[in-house]
Amino acid sequence: MDVEILARIQFAFTIAFHYIFPPLSIGLGVILVIMEGLYLRTKNKLYERTTKFWIKIFGLTFSLGVATGIVMEFEFGTNWATYSRYVGDIFGSALAAEGIFAFFLESGFLAILVFGWNKVSPKVHFFSTIMVALGATFSAIWIVVANSWMQTPAGYHIVGDGLNARAEITSFWEMVFNPSSLERLAHVLGGAWLAGAFLVISVSAYYILKKQHVDFAQASLRIALIVALLASLFQLFTGHFSADGVAENQPAKLAAMEGHFDSAKPGTLYIMGWVDEKNEKTYGIGIPGFLSLLVHGDISQPLIGLDVFKPEDRPNINWVFQTYHIMVAIGILLIAISILSIFLHWRGNLSNNKIMLTVLIFSVLGPQISNQTGWFTAEMGRQPWIVYGLLRTSEALSKTVSAEHVLFSIILFTLIYGLLFVLFIFLLDRKIKQGPEQVDDMASEHAKQKQLF
Amino acid sequence: MEFDLNTIWFLLLGGLLSGYAILDGFDLGLGALYLLAKEDRDRRILMNAIGPVWDGNEVWLVTGGGAMFAAFPNVYATVFSGFYIPIILLLVGLIFRAVAIEFRSKHPARWWRNSWDIAFSLASIFIAFIMGVALGNIIQGIPLDQYGEYAGSFFTLINPYAVLVGISTISLFMMHGAIYAAMKTEGSIQEKTRGWINNTIIFFVICFITLTMVTLIYLPHMALPFRENPYLFALALLNMLAIANIPREIHHGREFFAFLSSAFGIAALLGLVAIGIFPNLVISNPNPEYSLNIYNAASSQQTLTNMLIIALIGLPFVAAYTISIYWIFRGKVKLDASSY
Numbered sequence: 001m002d003v004e005i006l007a008r009i010q011f012a013f014t015i016a017f018h019y020i021f022p023p024l025s026i027g028l029g030v031i032l033v034i035m036e037g038l039y040l041r042t043k044n045k046l047y048e049r050t051t052k053f054w055i056k057i058f059g060l061t062f063s064l065g066v067a068t069g070i071v072m073e074f075e076f077g078t079n080w081a082t083y084s085r086y087v088g089d090i091f092g093s094a095l096a097a098e099g100i101f102a103f104f105l106e107s108g109f110l111a112i113l114v115f116g117w118n119k120v121s122p123k124v125h126f127f128s129t130i131m132v133a134l135g136a137t138f139s140a141i142w143i144v145v146a147n148s149w150m151q152t153p154a155g156y157h158i159v160g161d162g163l164n165a166r167a168e169i170t171s172f173w174e175m176v177f178n179p180s181s182l183e184r185l186a187h188v189l190g191g192a193w194l195a196g197a198f199l200v201i202s203v204s205a206y207y208i209l210k211k212q213h214v215d216f217a218q219a220s221l222r223i224a225l226i227v228a229l230l231a232s233l234f235q236l237f238t239g240h241f242s243a244d245g246v247a248e249n250q251p252a253k254l255a256a257m258e259g260h261f262d263s264a265k266p267g268t269l270y271i272m273g274w275v276d277e278k279n280e281k282t283y284g285i286g287i288p289g290f291l292s293l294l295v296h297g298d299i300s301q302p303l304i305g306l307d308v309f310k311p312e313d314r315p316n317i318n319w320v321f322q323t324y325h326i327m328v329a330i331g332i333l334l335i336a337i338s339i340l341s342i343f344l345h346w347r348g349n350l351s352n353n354k355i356m357l358t359v360l361i362f363s364v365l366g367p368q369i370s371n372q373t374g375w376f377t378a379e380m381g382r383q384p385w386i387v388y389g390l391l392r393t394s395e396a397l398s399k400t401v402s403a404e405h406v407l408f409s410i411i412l413f414t415l416i417y418g419l420l421f422v423l424f425i426f427l428l429d430r431k432i433k434q435g436p437e438q439v440d441d442m443a444s445e446h447a448k449q450k451q452l453f
Numbered sequence: 454m455e456f457d458l459n460t461i462w463f464l465l466l467g468g469l470l471s472g473y474a475i476l477d478g479f480d481l482g483l484g485a486l487y488l489l490a491k492e493d494r495d496r497r498i499l500m501n502a503i504g505p506v507w508d509g510n511e512v513w514l515v516t517g518g519g520a521m522f523a524a525f526p527n528v529y530a531t532v533f534s535g536f537y538i539p540i541i542l543l544l545v546g547l548i549f550r551a552v553a554i555e556f557r558s559k560h561p562a563r564w565w566r567n568s569w570d571i572a573f574s575l576a577s578i579f580i581a582f583i584m585g586v587a588l589g590n591i592i593q594g595i596p597l598d599q600y601g602e603y604a605g606s607f608f609t610l611i612n613p614y615a616v617l618v619g620i621s622t623i624s625l626f627m628m629h630g631a632i633y634a635a636m637k638t639e640g641s642i643q644e645k646t647r648g649w650i651n652n653t654i655i656f657f658v659i660c661f662i663t664l665t666m667v668t669l670i671y672l673p674h675m676a677l678p679f680r681e682n683p684y685l686f687a688l689a690l691l692n693m694l695a696i697a698n699i700p701r702e703i704h705h706g707r708e709f710f711a712f713l714s715s716a717f718g719i720a721a722l723l724g725l726v727a728i729g730i731f732p733n734l735v736i737s738n739p740n741p742e743y744s745l746n747i748y749n750a751a752s753s754q755q756t757l758t759n760m761l762i763i764a765l766i767g768l769p770f771v772a773a774y775t776i777s778i779y780w781i782f783r784g785k786v787k788l789d790a791s792s793y
Contacts, residue, residue, distance in 0.1 A: 017734055060555070067551040071544050077533025078540050081602075084533075088526020089752040093760055096523040099516030100767035107512045108774035111505035112781060119781050119787060159753075163600065166526075167754040390748050398534035400603050409541045416548055423552065427559055 004394050004405040006077045009263055010413065012379075014071050016372055017417045021065035023371055026140055026189065027196015027227075028058045029133030032113075034223050036126050044216070050220050051129075053436040054200065057115045057428070058132075064424055067108070071413070079406065083386055083396035088167045090156055091146050098142035106135030115323040140192065143177050144185045150387050152249045154178035158390070167390065183245045184378075187238040191374060191383040193231035194334060194367035200224035201341075202364035203432055208350075209357040216436045218351075225345060229338040235331055240294070246381075250388060251304040252313065253381035259284075260305045267291030267303035272325055275318040280306070282321070299375050305376070315383040323373040323380065330370040336361055459747040462524040463731065463765060469520055472721045473513035474584075475629075475716045480507045482630020484550065485623060486649050494788075495572040495642045496570060497558060501792045502637035507554060509775070511547070523760050527601055527750035528734045534585060534597065536604025539610060543583045550576035558792070578623055585622025589615030592726055593672060594696045594738025601745050617667060621660035625722070628653040629715045632699065636708035639785045650703055650711075652727025658696070674736070675729035685728055692721035715730060 032054055039047035075093065076084050084092075085424025112120055112128040120128070156167045169175055201224045207217035247254045254260075259275040259282030260267045266289040273284015289299035296303070306314055341360060344350040352359070386393040480503040490496050522529040533540055549572050557569035593614050596604040631649035637647055668675050679685050695718040702711035730736060734750055737743035751757065 039682060063508065063551055063555045065513065067548045070511070070515055072549055073522075074533060074540055074544060076522065077518075077529045079534070081530035083536035084522065084530040085526050088522055088529065089756045092519065092523030092529070093756055093763070094751065096516065096519035096760060097763050097767075099512065099519040100763060100771065102540065103512040103515055104509070104767075104771045104774055107509040108778050111778050115505045115792070169756050169759065172755075172759045259753050287547055304744060398530075398537070399600075400534050401537050405537050408538070412541060412545060420552060422549070423556060427556065430559065442502055 001403065001407075003397055003401065003403045003406055004244075004401055006410065006416060007015070007397055007401075008393065010079060010406055010410045011377075013074060013410070014068070014075060014413055016375070017421070018065065018072055019371060019375060020368060021061045021068065022136070022139070023192035023195035023367070024061040024199060025058060025065055026133075026136040026192035027194065027231075027367075028054060028061065028199065029129075029136045029196070029229060030193055031196055031200055031223060032058060032129050033133050034227070035220075036129050036155065038223075039212050040122060040126055046219050049216055049436045050223075053216070054220070055113050055129075056431060057199070059110070060424070060427060060431070062110060062150070064420065067420070068417070078409075079387075079398055079401060080396050081398035082399070083391065083437070084165045086391055086396070087150075087387060089166065090149060093169070093172070094142050094146035094149070094175075098139050098146075102135050102139035102142060104135075105138065106132055137189065140188055141185060144188050145178075145181050147378075148181040148184050149175055149178050151184070151382055152178050152180040152245075153387055153390055158347065162233050167387070173302065179249050180242075180245050184242040185237060187235065187242045190231050190235040190238050190365060191371045193227055195371060197224045197228035197231060198334070198364045198367050201228060202361050205357045205360035205363075206432065209361070213435050214351075221350075222345070224341050225338065228334070228433075229342055232331065232335040232338050236335065239328070239331065244295065247303075250381065252306065252309045252315065253320065254295075255304060255306045255309075255376075256315045256381055257324040258282075258286075259317060259321045260291065260303060263305040263308050264302050265305070266300055267295070267305075269294065270321075270325065272329075273321065275321045275395055277317050308335040313384065315381050320377055320381045323376040325372040327377060330373075333427045334363070334366050334370070337366070356429045458754055458761065459751050460732070461761065462520075462751070462757055463727070463734070463747045465761075466517065466520055466524060467723065467727045469513060469517040473510070473517055473718045474723060475719050476510035476513055477507070478626045478719055479503075479583075479629045479633035479712075481511055481577045481581045482626030482628065482653075483634050484574055484630070485581065485627050486630055486634070486646075486653070487574045487577070489649065490642065490645065493566065495645070496566075497788060497792065498638055498642055498786050499634060500554065500557065500573075501786045501788060502634060504554075504792065506778060508551070508777065509783045511551075520760070520764075525734055525747070526746075526752060526756060528745050531597065531601055531603055531735060531745060532587075532591075533752075535605070536610060538591075538607045539583050539586065543580060546576045546580045546583065547567055549573075550580065562704065581623045581626045582619040585619035586610065586615045588622065588726065589618030591735060592618065592668070592675060592730065594736035594741070594744075596745040597735065597737035597745070599743055601743060601750070614667065615672065617660075617664055621657075623663045624653065624657040624660045625719065628657045628699070629712075629719065632708060632712045632715050635703070636712050637786050647703065651700075653699060654696075661696070675726075678728050678731070684762070688721055688724055688728070691727065692718055695721060 029174040032051060035047050035051045035054065038044070039051055051398075109128040109131040112125060113132055116125060116128065153167070154180065155176075156171060157170050158165055159168045160166060173335060200220050204217040204221035204224065207213045208221070243254065243257075246257070255267075258267055258270055259273060261280045261282070268282075268286040268288045269407035270282070270284045270286035273282055273286065275282045292301045292303050293299045306317065337359065341350060341356065344353055382388055384392055384394065386396045480598075481502055483499060487496065487499055490499055518529070544616040552572035553569040553576065557566050557573065560566075572708045590610050590612075593612070596609065598604045628650065631646055635643055635650060679689070695714045698714040699711045702708070702714060732748070733744045733746045735745040737745075752760075
């Protein structure tokens with residue numbers, strides 16, 4: 001295999017693994033703010049217990065997010081040096097801003113969150129929780145801005161040519177508010193809230209099904225279900241606006257998402273299907289004209305298809321089509337699950353409904369899969385460009401790095417991430433089995449320590 | 454020397470990396486010495502001495518990397534792709550260390566804790582070593598081609614001088630970490646850490662003298678700025694005074710001042726390196742005309758300006774959080790339910 005495909009596999013693998021964790025931190029952050037806010041308002045000890053328990057889980061996801069995040073920051077330089085030279089003037093500022101504005105905030109106040117229960121007043125602790133949640137959100141803002149600039153570059157000009165060409169900034173704010181920043185940020189944040197909410201829902205449903213820590217589980221579940229409902233509906237809107245933006249700014253990506261080839265015809269909205277790239281045909285179940293309706297508001301208006309793009313300017317169509325449709329299907333499913341659960345909860349039947357509780361336990365996978373497939377759609381849909389319309393992925397590699405180097409690092413990362421994932425699941429499982437009681441019971445913790453050593 | 458934006462960013466980047474070396478330096482150094490504590494309770498105390506702060510310390514590296522990417526993209530691209538294997542190994546070390554800290558106390562089995570303890574300590578030593586090797590290569594210069602791309606191999610980087618800087622970095626961080634450990638502990642474990650301080654000071658001073666001699670003999674370019682501007686010797690002198698002050702403060706039981714001295718010593722050492730290489734960031738050796746300096750490797754003036762505004766807005770907040778976190782967690786470590 002050549003360096004390009006290996007470097008792409010490595011980036012896809014390391015970023016996909018990394019992206020398990022930050023959405024959980026962002027989503028849990030919001031839920032923690034709600035829980036601790038309720039505790040301060042109502043002085044109900046139940047909310048203190050839920051807050052303490054979920055902070056422990058937050059700490060776990062956060063530390064894995066940091067550990068795998070440093071890899072991402074270094075990987076631009078190690079594997080994509082030409083890209084780094086080309087975009088450093090622009091992309092670098094967003095990354096540095098992320099460090100200064102987001103990571104310091106998050107890591108600093110996290111110390112108080114986890115270790116500071118007995119060191120600061122409840123109000124200062126609550127303030128720290130808000131700061132951590134904000135820090136997690138800020139990091140999403142800067143990284144999505146940077147990525148959106150790669151999708152829809154703005155506020156720059158090209159200086160030099162040939163090997164020396166690079167993008168230089170002309171307007172910082174045009175770069176920040178490039179045409180796709182806001183809609184994509186909203187969609188990413190919505191996905192992160194879903195990830196956090198469904199983790200809480202899943203664990204709570206497990207406790208309720210096992211009839212353990214039921215009060216605690218009910219309290220967590222109520223909050224998380226409301227977040228899940230709002231976030232899943234929010235995704236419907238942000239998803240629509242994102243798709244509109246893609247139609248306008250990256251027509252090849254939109255055409256690939258729906259396997260639309262013929263520019264003379266209106267676009268079909270597929271529910272599922274398969275793209276035959278060789279014969280330029282898409283088979284599947286879909287509503288003819290509906291894509292045109294969503295994009296142009298007119299069911300019969302033709303839509304730009306892949307035929308206007310030369311084969312070397314097209315993404316890998318079937319991949320984009322499939323990942324996109326998986327994301328959408330899961331998104332709809334999550335809305336249905338949220339509405340149904342809230343309905344059952346309102347009727348007071350949720351706790352006895354074993355089937356629904358089982359569905360909820362597994363629902364934690366939903367946002368994870370849709371977040372991943374959504375990013376695959378966004379990033380694979382941008383290909384063959386690394387910066388849309390400006391720099392090809394094949395021209396962005398490090399010149400000094402060989403295929404053996406990249407293969408070596410892929411093997412290393414695969415081994416380590418495999419281990420990390422097993423440990424993550426193992427510890428998550430232990431914490432869940434341990435339950436919330438252990439967390440705040442200091443006397444027994446001390447006794448246990450003494451007993452062990 | 455003119456105070457243009459490029460120079461300011463050279464200083465800011467130096468400041469971020471010094472901040473990293475001072476802060477992560479003590480937790481890496483503590484990690485390097487960690488296995489010398491045998492009791493689980495002592496190890497937990499040491500681990501919790503860095504518990505609330507280690508990941509914040511690492512953020513300095515992340516931000517330093519981001520600032521390098523933004524201000525000097527050519528340096529970022531050349532160094533990270535040129536040092537490919539060491540950087541990947543560094544990342545592996547950082548991941549292992551983070552995971553070891555997070556996971557060791559989560560499960561009480563002895564085999565579990567011992568394995569993570571070893572991983573934590575070896576990773577700490579390894580990270581310090583790689584950082585030092587990278588710094589050694591930057592001081593000595595690396596082969597670059599006319600496009601500013603790295604022209605050597607992995608083995609070019611593992612040379613005697615770089616290895617010497619690597620070992621010296623371990624010794625420096627060990628001394629710094631031992632002082633921090635003494636500052637944060639009490640009773641029998643503190644007695645133990647005081648012994649570490651004495652030994653690591655000796656280790657460091659030996660490394661420091663050897664390194665200084667080797668640098669002066671074999672790398673005359675590092676001494677040149679000092680010969681041209683003799684007043685720069687003041688920094689070297691202050692550096693030595695700071696190191697000499699450490700045993701004095703320890704003798705009087707003032708660990709905090711010893712820690713400040715050693716922090717100042719680290720900053721001064723990096724300052725000496727910065728003076729030696731300025732205005733270059735990556736010296737090309739041979740072919741010095743291909744060196745990457747603060748002008749040919751920099752971003753546009755507009756980006757340097759934007760970044761300066763971002764830094765001026767952000768850094769006061771960063772200073773405020775950092776100081777408040779260290780203030781809140783001041784004093785000796787006491788284990789409780791929220792500890793590691």
